[in-house]
Amino acid sequence: MSGVLVDPFAARPRFRQPCAEDLAVATPSVTTDQTNQDVLEVFAVHRDLACLPVTEADRPIGLINRSIFLSQMSKPYHRELYNRKSCIAFMDKEPLVVDAAMSIDALTFRAVEYGEKALADGFIIARDGKFIGLGQGLQLMRVVADMQAERNRQIMHSIDYASTIQRAMLRTSRETLAATLPDAALVWEPRDVVGGDFYHFAAFEDGWFAALADCTGHGVPGAFMTLIASSLLTQAIEQQGPRDPGALLMAVNRGIKQMLGQMPGQMGSQPDGQLEGHGGASASDDGMDAAFFWFDNATRQLTFAGAKSALFVLQPGDAEGEMLNGARMGVGYVDTDMDFAWQNSTVPTRTGTLVFVTTDGLIDQIGGPKEIAFGKRRMREAIRASRDAPAVQISQAVLEVHRAWQGPHRRRDDLTFFCFRAR
Template identity: 35%
Template sequence: MATHLGLRGKSIATLLLAFLLALVPAVLIGWMAVEEVRRHFATAYAEQYTLLQMQRITAPVSRELALSRRFANSVVTREWLRQPEDPERRARFLAEAEGFRQQFGSNAYFTIDHATQDYYFADQRSEALTPHYRLDAEEPQDAWYFSTMASTSTYNIKVSHDRVLERTMLWVNVKVRDSGELLGLAGGALDLEEFLASVIRTEAPGLTSMIVDPRGILQAHPDQSRLALGAISNPLDADSQQRIQSSIDDAQQREALRQAMQAVIRRPGDIRAIDVEIDGAPRLLSVGYIPELQWLLVTTLDMQSAPIVEGRWFWPLLGALILVLGSLTAAFAFATHRLILAPLQHLTLSARTIASGDYRPRLPTQRHDEIGELSQAFSHMARQVADHTRNLEAQVHERTRELENANAAMAAAHQQLDDSIQYASIIQRAILPDMQLCEHLVAHHAVLWKPRDTVGGDFYVFRATQHGYLIGVVDCAGHGVPGAMMTMLARAIIDHAIAQQGADDPAALLNEIDRQSRQLLPEAQLPSSIATNMDIGLAWVETACQQLTYAGAKLDLYASDGNQLEHLKGHKRALGHRRQARYTNQQLPLHPGWRYYLCSDGFLDQAGGRHGFGFGNRRFEALIRSQAAAPLDAQLAAFEQALNEYQGPHSQRDDITLLIFCTESDVTEPVPHRPPSPSQG
């Protein structure tokens, strides 16, 4: 049993609620302030760290550039490049170059003789100064040298993979000139892997550094599997996982990153910071541009892991705030009890007396405050309750009698409506040609007619003549009573069309039925919400010629012997469609052992299965193949069982009609079926 709080409990609960309402905004505001401070310091921290990392990158490159310039401008280097075969000049060059080699970052240097285009490379393992290979202007991989020599700049810095040396390095290329004449290139190199590893290696918690090129291709990353090593020489070799954009799922955040990268490229020295989610985790991303290398340094900061703002002082402050608010609440509760709750206890006892049925006022009305006014109001209420109690039973009796009469009238109206619908069902069943089918086809037909409601918009037709018989299925727009009314009109139109056109030309019948329905139900005079179209499939069976002629409007004919299956498709437009169609006949030879199937879309569209999809043509055709050799009554039971099992708990969506017929009941040797041949109706 639930415990109901009294006024004392509610007042205490109200005080606690006021306490929470005061505490929660204070905590939220304080938390927002702390977060804003954290973000401010985090942004400054990330930007300063990015600038520091950029300096760490540019410092060794600047040192390498200064050494390379001295090396290229050395008199000994220029003298040797003028006469590389001179032993004395070679010896002096080797001695001086060895000193430069020991100062270069990777203990290696290179020179290129512009006259012979010989490429020299020396490191700590080199024993003699011999050309490693000769540059070729026709080689695409050597084009960098010729473009460098043709440029007006005195040096350039590039990252490339030397195909002969099989080394990927950061090369500092300085032109060697003597009296304005180009003698070649010289310079040092930094091992790219060691250089990048020293840059991205950091012990700062929550910080991750990576280097990308202007396209976003990763050049340095803590996860070596994501590096685009092949993209150093050809950016097209990088896949999507080797780009920084692949770590960001949100398209707007990727666009913000692209704009930030473009902004820092336009203004080197600036740092841009944006909020992103990398691999699903929120990060503060800062990016800066290194124009000497044409690289961008990207730093991501996890503000939860980085020591931005210490939070240990927050909880003592929160505890002090709670203590102050708790003390104020206790003082307020004591005052409320003395001034309000104690007087109201007496008022509560008096109110309970009134609730028990004693309406004589025994309330404290001598007070001249809100409690006194409340007591006077209770006294007035007691008199009013006594008056209303006397009249209540009479009013309840009168209302009960009125409700009983209304329920009786509703039950009678409902019974009349049910009787009318049942009578309409009897009338609709009377237009179905069951007797004619049993008389002419005997056991060579089977029908499943299943309206969604008691009456529906589906029916089937049969008309026998001296030369054959016409059989078909009609699906009128709508279901229930409106659909049943449409079936009566459609049956009359079909009978009139048969009387005019005969039964042996299904296409002519469809065209005539379409014309008459448009004449009786002009589209311009009907509301747009009312549909008057009909789906019809008609088959003329001429047993003497062993020929079947079919024409359909959105209804198809299936034929099968269990091994083969033929599918004659009806026209894609229904009768009464706003765009009028011309319907044509399709012919099919009759063979023993073949069964022929017509069904409305209620069967094919019935929702069911795991996902509530329609039954579908494929499932229907598979069911035909599996049941075509069985007796018709067994087939009908199998079709109905399959539909019910597929439908499961789903409600019936539309009226369902399935008509199966054949030329004979027993088949001993099926005959292969020829494909249908179209002909004009």
């Protein structure tokens, strides 16, 4: 039915949070009027009973540990002395007593604070102050583990759905790139299910615009930043056009700072040490490193502006290639001036010119025998070694060298790079 929005999570049953009452196991109990002989008889009948609650007017006042009790009663003359005395003689007078409505999270904290006795002997569960059952430490740990597994499952389901949204956001750019540049390759590999890197590609009658950006963080926080930065970039292109990469970096910089309230000198803190989120002080310091470039079809010139990003250009006949460095200033951060101007650089291209740009996930990856960063030098060597191959093969060669360098080490960051050959 058209016009109806469907919540993708609505059909899933909600997970009911258990409480202490769910752990209550009905067990025998004794009253303060009963004797230690009565306790012996209860333990004799209920051989799997580890602890016996003691109540007074149905209200729990103590807990008798089976092992401790039998150990005491087995001592010489103890039965003669204590058999007819009140069962409170060997009772723990300070057991953990919790209300039936207490959440499992709160119960877990209480049990940990109470110490290992609560986990070993268990805890008494009461409703309106009256005894209803015993809870066991092992049972509590199992429930906590199940709850954590369910929470993780829900979180991963949400992240998987977020990944679908993020990939859909990038799909148009990838399809436009494939239709515009016959010899090009784009690699986008988030470290986690979603990532903090994004790319943008748009074709126009007189040329094309491309951007690679590495937002603060990775995973879910990074993915949120990609949505913010990508939408600001799209808006800037609509308003200013795609032909001035430096001006577009300025526009995105202003947008991030205004949206997140990240103005210089506004990283304030409250007396309790928490960052302020209102009243003019920013609680965040987020932004991105980026490479923006415009290719003019008529002049065959590439105009580049970078924020902590560089462009590697390998011209035909040039054995080494050239690194074109951007400004050493990130986009959107608190310390980045609102009116900071990124300068454009122009690169002439001709048939066979190879251009390569990457986020720092490629360069900063730790690996090798000395466990150091992959670095720009190894990146350039890998590109030069395959310089005559199509862009797809060059990107694959770079990935293979990079993965061999990484070896058993964990991926440090999202990995995104783009290369194309001019024709």
